Amino acid sequence: xxxxxxxxxxxxxxxxxxxxxxxxxxxxxxxxxxxxxxxxxxxxxxxxxxxxxxxxxxxxxxxxxxxxxxxxxxxxxxxxxxxxxxxxxxxxxxxxxxxxxxxxxxxxxxxxxxxxxxxxxxxxxxxxxxxxxxxxxxxxxxxxxxxxxxxxxxxxxxxxxxxxxxxxxx
Amino acid sequence: xxxxxxxxxxxxxxxxxxxxxxxxxxxxxxxxxxxxxxxxxxxxxxxxxxxxxxxxxxxxxxxxxxxxxxxxxxxxxxxxxxxxxxxxxxxxxxxxxxxxxxxxxxxxxxxxxxxxxxxxxxxxxxxxxxxxxxxxxxxxxxxxxxxxxxxxxxxxxxxxxxxxxxxxxx
Numbered sequence: 001x002x003x004x005x006x007x008x009x010x011x012x013x014x015x016x017x018x019x020x021x022x023x024x025x026x027x028x029x030x031x032x033x034x035x036x037x038x039x040x041x042x043x044x045x046x047x048x049x050x051x052x053x054x055x056x057x058x059x060x061x062x063x064x065x066x067x068x069x070x071x072x073x074x075x076x077x078x079x080x081x082x083x084x085x086x087x088x089x090x091x092x093x094x095x096x097x098x099x100x101x102x103x104x105x106x107x108x109x110x111x112x113x114x115x116x117x118x119x120x121x122x123x124x125x126x127x128x129x130x131x132x133x134x135x136x137x138x139x140x141x142x143x144x145x146x147x148x149x150x151x152x153x154x155x156x157x158x159x160x161x162x163x164x165x166x167x168x169x170x
Numbered sequence: 171x172x173x174x175x176x177x178x179x180x181x182x183x184x185x186x187x188x189x190x191x192x193x194x195x196x197x198x199x200x201x202x203x204x205x206x207x208x209x210x211x212x213x214x215x216x217x218x219x220x221x222x223x224x225x226x227x228x229x230x231x232x233x234x235x236x237x238x239x240x241x242x243x244x245x246x247x248x249x250x251x252x253x254x255x256x257x258x259x260x261x262x263x264x265x266x267x268x269x270x271x272x273x274x275x276x277x278x279x280x281x282x283x284x285x286x287x288x289x290x291x292x293x294x295x296x297x298x299x300x301x302x303x304x305x306x307x308x309x310x311x312x313x314x315x316x317x318x319x320x321x322x323x324x325x326x327x328x329x330x331x332x333x334x335x336x337x338x339x340x
């Protein structure tokens with residue numbers, strides 16, 4: 001099981017980025033995302049709406065108690081940060097550890113409290129350059145799983161039919 | 171050489187997403203990004219500024235003539251779209267083709283004109299679920315390259331020192 005914790009959401013400024021973090025989590029097979037920071041009911045509702053139409057059981061929630069999410073997680077906890085150890089150096093270890101247990105991935109907005117760095121099992125960088133927490137999350141989930149892109153979502157109202165040149169749905 | 175074309179930028183609404191598209195392109199080794207849609211000088215300047223401080227030669231520009239960028243490109247052209255053929259099915263072909271030539275990756279905002287679907291070599295989906303063009307771009311560039319995450323950027327004012335628990339720069 002994969003769970004994602006999105007820290008420090010700022011309503012307005014981060015709504016599209018945080019939405020992309022949610023959709024990316026779902027596409028790469030996470031079963032749950034928890035948002036923290038400012039509560040942004042519009043963003044949460046719109047994401048829930050999309051997840052419902054496209055199927056599957058992706059849980060979306062909000063908490064103020066984000067420390068508890070990390071502290072109480074029974075499994076491997078990883079923060080993605082451009083300051084962390086290189087994913088290329090840790091990939092095999094992470095894959096092995098993930099095989100035996102659940103995984104919590106933490107992605108922050110601009111300022112992540114020092115507490116997080118000290119209280120996760122790994123701080124991992126998917127690139128040490130300024131990039132994007134969405135890119136980091138996607139590539140991380142893609143690398144630690146075999147074929148991480150999830151295809152089947154149950155009870156979908158809408159589904160894409162992959163195509164060479166067209167936009168087809170069923 | 172990898173070049174990225176970002177279509178349909180909307181000033182204001184897309185500025186952070188388009189910035190992340192630019193930073194992701196740079197982190198995964200693209201040498202150039204061209205933006206189209208609404209001209210957004212603030213976004214372009216801020217991205218140029220970041221790229222300059224962190225080093226390397228990443229070219230950032232704007233054009234209204236995005237069709238010409240695709241039509242005149244001498245190499246492989248790929249649009250990333252959730253409607254395209256699955257990356258898992260095409261990965262080996264793409265890798266082989268990319269080895270011998272340059273690569274143009276096209277990523278759109280919400281509505282991409284039909285012309286694009288018909289005038290690129292491949293329409294590729296990195297997931298057929300609603301997700302994120304940033305996630306799609308990152309995983310695409312990560313998969314078609316061996317170790318796509320770029321480490322060295324020349325003449326950087328600032329560099330991260332990867333660390334287990336700290337935020338270190340030099």
